[in-house]
Amino acid sequence: MTDPHLWWYVTRASGLVAWAAMTGSVMWGVLLATRVLRSIDNPAWLRDLHRWLGGTALIMTGLHMLSLMLDSWAHFSLTQVLVPLAAGYRPWPVALGIVAFYLLIAVYGSSLLGPRMPRRFWKALHYGSYASVVLVSFHAGWSGTDVGAWGYRVVAFALLGLTTVAVLVRVLTSASAAPPPRRRPPAAPRRPMTITATYPLSCDVLGIDLSLKDGSELPLWAPGAHVTVHLPNGLQRCYSLCGDPADRCRYRIAVQRAPSSRGGSAWLHANARLGTPLDVSGPSNTFMLEPAEEYVFVAGGIGITPIKAMIDSLPAHRRWQLVYIGASRATMAFSDELQQRWPDHVSIDARDETGVRPDLARILAGSGAAVYCCGPSSMTEELAALVPAARLHIERFNAATQMPDQTGRPFDVTCDRSGTHVHVSGDQSLLEALELADIPVYSSCREGICGACEVRVLAGRPQHLDSVADNENKDGAGIMYPCVSRAHTRTLTLDL
Ligand code: FES
Incomplete structure (x- = not known):
């Protein structure tokens, strides 16, 4: 100095x-x-x-x-x-x-x-x-x-x-470089299909087989996959595939008549007939069966559909057990078939017979098995508290009840590829804001269940409010589902 x-x-x-x-x-x-x-x-x-x-x-x-x-x-x-x-x-x-x-x-x-x-x-x-x-x-x-x-x-x-x-x-x-043309949201890749069979699977579950109109082969799928059915009344509904993945001629779905149907299951129960045309997109899979030495499957009601496809695909020597919970056997699709084929592996828990809910904590005590669950949120939330996230695989058929801790907080999004800035107000979803700004994002359920609207996050911290996968996996993979999820940070940068 x-x-x-x-x-x-x-x-x-x-x-x-x-x-x-x-x-x-x-x-x-x-x-x-x-x-x-x-x-x-x-x-x-x-x-x-x-x-x-x-x-x-x-x-x-x-x-x-x-x-x-x-x-x-x-x-x-x-x-x-x-x-x-x-x-x-x-x-x-x-x-x-x-x-x-x-x-x-x-x-x-x-x-x-x-x-x-x-x-x-x-x-x-x-x-x-x-x-x-x-x-x-x-x-x-x-x-x-x-x-x-x-x-x-x-x-x-x-x-x-x-x-x-x-x-x-x-x-x-x-x-x-001419400015890239504005891309319209990609149309859902729909296939025109026809109902080739309908049959009751329980008192309120309808089995439906679908084949391509021109009779050609269907895309391959793996257990856990679902398709989106586009109904003539404008509704879209996701259904797990529950048939044989090796059968390239038909997709099999099971539709439960929902007591408070908003027009999806009620329409199919009323109108599905041999020859009824339906557009179908998919299959896609956010509930893939990972290799494991031992499995515990827990199904609630119609949640049995992806689980059944998984069980069908297991090699004979694999250790597994199924806990299948429902109101009564009459309402539980595939219950007789499952118990007849694997009496030592399958436990049917019909509430009208047992009177109580099975003790999942006791069933899972000391087990290191991979746990696959599809069922109502009360069941998936109970399992989430019992099983480490690394071993737990969940598919919900209702959106999880995750409430944003800062409901309605607006935030800003930068779409990195298009260079567009989008403001998301408190009363709209991120997906809606992107659509208004003419940013293409494919979507299906719009409830955070199907995983169709997945986008990559480049910067910022998303607030995951979907039910597709656990938050650790989504953060690890750098993805989010904008139909329901929002932002913890004031800004997000997305790969759009
Ligand atoms: S559209 Fe289904 S999860 Fe977003």
């Missing part, structure tokens, strides 16, 4: 570092904007690095100005470092540096405010970063005292070269 030249060294070093960081930030921004880094899918750290370089440039510029005031030789006043043309020393070159500083503040501020400002305004401010780098280059070349030194020349040529490359890449890619 006793060296009288100390602040002069700081001035020169901070000026060079600010120039380099600013050039680096612009280069990085160009790579992000032009999708040169698309192959690694623009993860959040790329944008963080871009911002970090911009922040470093701003701090170093501040230090550069401060050290100019502290240096006893240059001895700039506050006015001279903040007001263009106020300096006595090379007023025009110094003024260029001051203007570049204000531009840098505007660009960095727009980065921080990004999702809260109109996209066009944000973009216009960001173009200011090119002007800022050019101004800094002239400022350094005309006002710097190191201009003649070879080290300075090397750095200057490298930075000017990089800036030129960045501007050229930006200009060429904008000229060649």
Whole structure:
């Protein structure tokens, strides 16, 4: 601190570092904007690095100005470092540096405010970063005292070269890349199918076989898969497949007449006949059977449908047991068939016979088996409290009763691929807001059950309110379901 030249060294070093960081930030921004880094899918750290370089440039510029005031030789006043043309020393070159500083503040501020400002305004401010780098280059070349030194020349040529490359890449890619056309939400890939058989599976469960109208082969599916049936009354309903996956000619579903049907199961029970045409999409699977040495299956009511397909697929030597719970045998689809085929594995718990609910805690005590459950939320919630998440696989047929802890809190979303900013108000879902902004997201149940609307989260913390999978898995995979889920953070960045 006793060296009288100390602040002069700081001035020169901070000026060079600010120039380099600013050039680096612009280069990085160009790579992000032009999708040169698309192959690694623009993860959040790329944008963080871009911002970090911009922040470093701003701090170093501040230090550069401060050290100019502290240096006893240059001895700039506050006015001279903040007001263009106020300096006595090379007023025009110094003024260029001051203007570049204000531009840098505007660009960095727009980065921080990004999702809260109109996209066009944000973009216009960001173009200011090119002007800022050019101004800094002239400022350094005309006002710097190191201009003649070879080290300075090397750095200057490298930075000017990089800036030129960045501007050229930006200009060429904008000229060649026409703006991507707005994509309409992808239509659900529906297949026209026909009902080829209907049969009662219990007093209130109807079995329905569906085949393609043209008789061609159906896509393969695995146990746990479901299809979405598009009814003529405009409703869509998801049903687990419960037939034989090797049968490529038909899909088999089981439809329980819901006591408070909103028009889905009631329509099928009233109208499903041999030859009835129905559009079907899928299959998709969010309830896949993972390999395990031992399984415990717990089914409640119509929740037996995916479980039955799983049991059918198990090799003979696999250890498993099924706890099948229902109101009465008369209402429990497949109960007789299951008990006749595997009397040692299947326990039928009909409430009208036992009078009490089975003690799941006792059944699962000491077991390390993988547990698969499909049933009402009271059952799945009980199991969630008994079985570690790593061993528990759940499919609900009602959405879980997860309430947002900040109901109705608005948030902002940046769609990374389209560059669109979307505001989600308190009284709309994220999916609705995306649809209003013409951002395509395929959806089906819109209740957080089927998993059709899955999107990837690039930044921010989603508030998972769906019933598709457990939150740890979703966070691990970086996904969310926007039909019901919201945001813990004020902003989210999605891969859309
Ligand atoms: S549409 Fe079914 S989970 Fe979102």
